[in-house]
Amino acid sequence: MSDKLEMTGREAMREAMREAMLADDRVFLMGEDVGRYGGCFAVSAGVLEGFGPDRIRDTPLSEAAFVGAGIGAAMGGMRPIVEIMTVNFSLLALDQIMNNAATLRHMSGGQVGVPLVIRMTTGGGRQLGAQHSHSLDGWYAHIPGLKIVAPGTIDDFRWMLAPALADPDPVIIFENGGLYGAKGEVSDVDPALPIDRAVVRRNGSDLTLITFGGTLSICLDAARQLATLGVDAEVIDLRSLRPLDDETIMASIRRTHRAIVVDEGWRSVGLSGEVSARIMEQSFYELDAPVGRVCTAEVPLPYAHQLEAAALPNVERIVEAGQHAMRGLALETAVA
Numbered sequence: 172m173s174d175k176l177e178m179t180g181r182e183a184m185r186e187a188m189r190e191a192m193l194a195d196d197r198v199f200l201m202g203e204d205v206g207r208y209g210g211c212f213a214v215s216a217g218v219l220e221g222f223g224p225d226r227i228r229d230t231p232l233s234e235a236a237f238v239g240a241g242i243g244a245a246m247g248g249m250r251p252i253v254e255i256m257t258v259n260f261s262l263l264a265l266d267q268i269m270n271n272a273a274t275l276r277h278m279s280g281g282q283v284g285v286p287l288v289i290r291m292t293t294g295g296g297r298q299l300g301a302q303h304s305h306s307l308d309g310w311y312a313h314i315p316g317l318k319i320v321a322p323g324t325i326d327d328f329r330w331m332l333a334p335a336l337a338d339p340d341p342v343i344i345f346e347n348g349g350l351y352g353a354k355g356e357v358s359d360v361d362p363a364l365p366i367d368r369a370v371v372r373r374n375g376s377d378l379t380l381i382t383f384g385g386t387l388s389i390c391l392d393a394a395r396q397l398a399t400l401g402v403d404a405e406v407i408d409l410r411s412l413r414p415l416d417d418e419t420i421m422a423s424i425r426r427t428h429r430a431i432v433v434d435e436g437w438r439s440v441g442l443s444g445e446v447s448a449r450i451m452e453q454s455f456y457e458l459d460a461p462v463g464r465v466c467t468a469e470v471p472l473p474y475a476h477q478l479e480a481a482a483l484p485n486v487e488r489i490v491e492a493g494q495h496a497m498r499g500l501a502l503e504t505a506v507a
Contacts (some may be wrong), residue, residue, distance in 0.1 A: 176357045180322075180350040181214045183329035183357055184290075188215065188252060191336055192222055195250060198336060201228040201237055202254030211256045212292060212351050238264035238289065242272050245287040250336050255291040258345070259305050272341040273316030287341045288332065293321075294347040294385045294435055295483055301471035304479075306435040308345045308384070309442030312412040319412040320366050321345040323387030325355030327410065334366045342366075345412075347385030347435075369416035371423065375405030378493050379423040381446055382433040383409040386484055390433050393489035400490070402497055412442060420446065421454050428459040429496040433484050438466035460499045463492045 178186070191198045199222075200215060206229040209216030219227040230237035234255060241253040255261045261268070272285045295304035312319045318338060322328045328350065335342040364370070372387065373394050380390045387408050394404035405423050409415065424430055430450055434443040443464040450462050468482040495501075 176359055177354055178325055178329065178357045179352055179354050180325055180328045180346070181212060181216075181352070183325050184214050184332065184346065185216070185218065187329050187332040189218060189221065191250075191252070191332055192226060195336070197248065197250040198252065199226040199228060199244075199249065200252045200254065201230055201241060203230055203232060203237075203256055205229060205254050210254065212348065214351065215254070234260050234264035235267055238267040239271070241287050241289070242267060242275075242285055245285045245341075246275070246283055251287055252332075252336070253287065253289045255289060257299075257303050257305075257348075258291050258293045258307050259302055261289075261291050261307075268311070268317070268341075268343075269314050273314050276340060277316060284339045285341050286336070286339050288335045288344065289341065290344045290346060292348045292351075293345045294349055295467070295472045295479060296349050296385070298474055298476055298479060300474045304472040306437075306467065308412055309434070309436050309445070311343055311345075312442055312445075314413075316340065317413060318342045318367070319345065320410060321347070321384040321412055322350070323347075323382070323384050323408045323410065324372075325350070325353065326357050326362070329357045330361050330364070331366050331410075333361065345384060349385050353388075367411040367414050367416065369410055369419040370408045371405060371419065372408045373404065373406040375403040375427060377403045377427055377429065378496055379405045379407060379420075379427045379430045380433060380489065380493070381407045381409065381420060381423075381430060383412065384435065386433045386435050389484065389486050390489060393486045393493065396486060396490050397493050400494070402493055404493060409446075415446065415449065417449055417453060420450065424450055424454040424457050428457055430458070431463040431465060431489065431492045431496060433465045433489055435467055435484060437469050438464055439469060441466060460496045461501045463496050463501075465489050465492050
C-alpha cells in the first residue's frame, strides 16, 4: 500500500488545521471571511460546518485588531491560527506583529509567551497587481522574536502547521498563492521533520541552487534543464527563513563550490543578500565563483501577464545564472 496521498496546497493546509483543532480544543482559526465564505483562497472551505463559529471566527476588516486579538488569546493560553488574506495586508498589523508578538517574551523577562501562528498568502504570478503580489518574507525574517517558515511542497503545507502551533513563540507561515491549486504527494503520517531545517530536494555536485516557497519548483525545473547541459545542480529548499539553516547550506557549498540564490523578493537589501553574505562569511574559500542571485525585477509587480512573467524569476534566468557560475563569472554582468 502506498504511503503517499495526493492533495492540493489548500487541501493540505485545510487538513492540517482540521487535525490541529481535533487534537487540541485551544486551537481556533480567525481572519477575514474564513468562516461561511471559506477563505479568500478557499483554504478553510467547509471547516465552519465541522467546528462552529466559536472556533472558526470571521473578523472585522481590521488586521491590527484581529492580529492583536490573536496575540491576546495566545497570551491567555489559547493556540490561535490567524489568517491574513495576503501579505500586503499584514503591513496594517506590523505594529502588533513586531512590537508586541515578537517582543513580549523578551520585555517580560520570559514571563509571557505568544504561541501564535499567523498564516498569510505571498507571491506573484497570479495577475493580482502591484498591491497584492508582494513577497515580503525577508522583511519579517529580519525581526528577532519571530520564526518564519515558507512551505515549498504540498507535504510541508500538510505537516508544518502542527510544530508551528507547538512552538512557544510566534511563527509566521508564508504560503505562496501559486501552490494552493498545485497538486503534490503528501505523507500519510507526519515525517517529523523539524521546521527550522532546510532540505536538499535534489542532490548535485557542480552547483547549488538555494530557494524556498514558490520558486522551489522552478529551481527543480532549472536543475533538470542544466543537467541536459552537463551541469549537475543541487537544490536546497530553505523552508525556514528565520532561523536559517546555515549548516545545510554550507555543507552543500563544500560539495559544489558554486551557489545561486533564487528569491521571489526584490534583490536590494533582501533575503538573497543575507544568504549570500553568510556563504561569503562562512565558506568563502570553498567558492570557485561569485555567489549569484536571481530575484524579482525591482519594480512594482505589473498586472499584465507578459510583464509580470518577465519580472519574476524563471527557469531561463536561473539556467543562465548557472552557466555563468560554471564559468566563474559574476552574475551581475550577465543577468539583469
